[in-house]
Amino acid sequence: MSRSLHFKSRYGPWALITGAAQGLGTEFARQTASFGLDLVLVDIQAEKLAGVAGEVRNRHSTEVREAIVDLSRPDCLDSLRPFTDDIEVGLLINNAAYPPVGLFFDQSLVDKLRMIEVNVRAPLLLSQEYGAAMLARRRGGMIMVSSASALQGVSYVASYAATKAYNLILAESLWEELRSHGVDVLGFMPGATRTTGFIESEPRLGSSTVANIMEPGPAVAEALRALGRGPSWIAGRRNRWTMWLAQRLLPRKQLIRLVGSNMKQWYGTGESKGVGLEVRT
Numbered sequence: 488m489s490r491s492l493h494f495k496s497r498y499g500p501w502a503l504i505t506g507a508a509q510g511l512g513t514e515f516a517r518q519t520a521s522f523g524l525d526l527v528l529v530d531i532q533a534e535k536l537a538g539v540a541g542e543v544r545n546r547h548s549t550e551v552r553e554a555i556v557d558l559s560r561p562d563c564l565d566s567l568r569p570f571t572d573d574i575e576v577g578l579l580i581n582n583a584a585y586p587p588v589g590l591f592f593d594q595s596l597v598d599k600l601r602m603i604e605v606n607v608r609a610p611l612l613l614s615q616e617y618g619a620a621m622l623a624r625r626r627g628g629m630i631m632v633s634s635a636s637a638l639q640g641v642s643y644v645a646s647y648a649a650t651k652a653y654n655l656i657l658a659e660s661l662w663e664e665l666r667s668h669g670v671d672v673l674g675f676m677p678g679a680t681r682t683t684g685f686i687e688s689e690p691r692l693g694s695s696t697v698a699n700i701m702e703p704g705p706a707v708a709e710a711l712r713a714l715g716r717g718p719s720w721i722a723g724r725r726n727r728w729t730m731w732l733a734q735r736l737l738p739r740k741q742l743i744r745l746v747g748s749n750m751k752q753w754y755g756t757g758e759s760k761g762v763g764l765e766v767r768t
C-alpha cells in the first residue's frame with residue numbers, strides 16, 4: 488500500500504487542524520490534503536483561512552470546511568460541532584497557540600489566562616471530543632503541537648513554555664493509553680521555525696549563537712512521519728542532537744540558564760517594566 492493510502496486508511500477521511508491560516512497549521516493542511524484527507528480548518532483569521540482553503544481545494548481534489556472559531560472562547564467546542572457533526576474526524580491536529588513573548592511580570596494576567604484557554608483548554612476539549620470518537624472506532628490519530636520549550640524552564644516565555652509542557656505530557660500519556668486501541672498520539676516539538684508567528688515575535692537572530700531556524704515544510708513532514716512511531720518527536724536532526732546532548736551533559740540549572748541567555752539575546756529589552764504585577768483580570 489502506498490504511503491498516502493496507508494495514511495488515509497489510518498487517519499482519514501477527515502482531518503481537523505487548528506491554527507491553519509498560517510505557519511505550521513497551513514503546512515499541516517497542505518501535507519494532509521496531499522495524502523487525500525478532507526479538511527476542517529480552524530482559525531480566527533477568516534480572510535487568510537479562505538486563502539489557504541482555496542489553495543488546498545485547487546491543488547488537491549479535497550473537500551475543505553472553513554471554521555472561523557476563536558479557541559479562547561468557553562463555547563469554542565459548541566461552535567466547532569456544526570462543522571464536524573456529520574463527518575468522521577480521523578486526525579486531530581491541535582496546532583493553534585497563543586505565544587506572546589516577554590518577561591513574566593511584563594505580561595498581563597489576561598494574557599497569561601488566554602494562553603491557558605488557547606494552548607491548554609482548547610486542545611483538552613478537542614482531544615476529549617474527537618479522541619473519544621476515535622477510541623470508539625478504534626482508529627485515528629492526534630498530534631499535539633508542543634514545543635522544544637516544553638523540555639525545561641524558558642525565561643521570556645515562562646507561561647507559554649508551561650502550556651507546551653502540558654501538551655507534551657498529555658500527548659505522551661495518551662500515546663500509552665490509546666496505542667493498543669488503534670489510536671496514535673504524538674507530542675510534536677518544533678524548535679524555532681520560520682512561520683508568520685515566529686517572524687512577528689521579532690527575535691534578534693543576528694546576535695544569536697545557537698540559532699537553527701527550520702522551515703515549516705520539513706518540520707511538518709517529520710511530524711506526519713513520526714505519528715504512530717512513538718510518543719513524541721523533536722523536529723530537525725540538529726535540534727534533536729542539541730537537546731539530547733544538553734539534557735544529558737548539563738545540570739538542569741545550567742541548561743535553564745543557557746536557554747535563558749539565548750532568549751535574552753533574542754528578546755531582551757533591558758529592565759522589566761512590571762506591568763503584569765496585577766492579580767485581578
Ligand SMILES: NC(=O)c1ccc[n+]([C@@H]2O[C@H](COP(=O)([O-])OP(=O)(O)OC[C@H]3O[C@@H](n4cnc5c(N)ncnc54)[C@H](OP(=O)(O)O)[C@@H]3O)[C@@H](O)[C@H]2O)c1
Binds near residue numbers: 506529530531
Ligand atoms: N514557529 C515556531 O518557531 C514554533 C516553535 C515551537 C512551537 N511552535 C508551535 O507550533 C504551533 C504553530 O505555530 P506557528 O508559529 O505556526 O503559529 P502562527 O504563525 O502564529 O499561526 C498560528 C495560527 O493560529 C491562530 N490562532 C491563535 N489563537 C487562536 C484562537 N484563539 N483561535 C483560533 N485560532 C487561533 C493564529 O491567529 P492569530 O495570528 O490571529 O493569533 C494563527 O493564524 C503552535 O502550537 C506553536 O506553539 C512554533
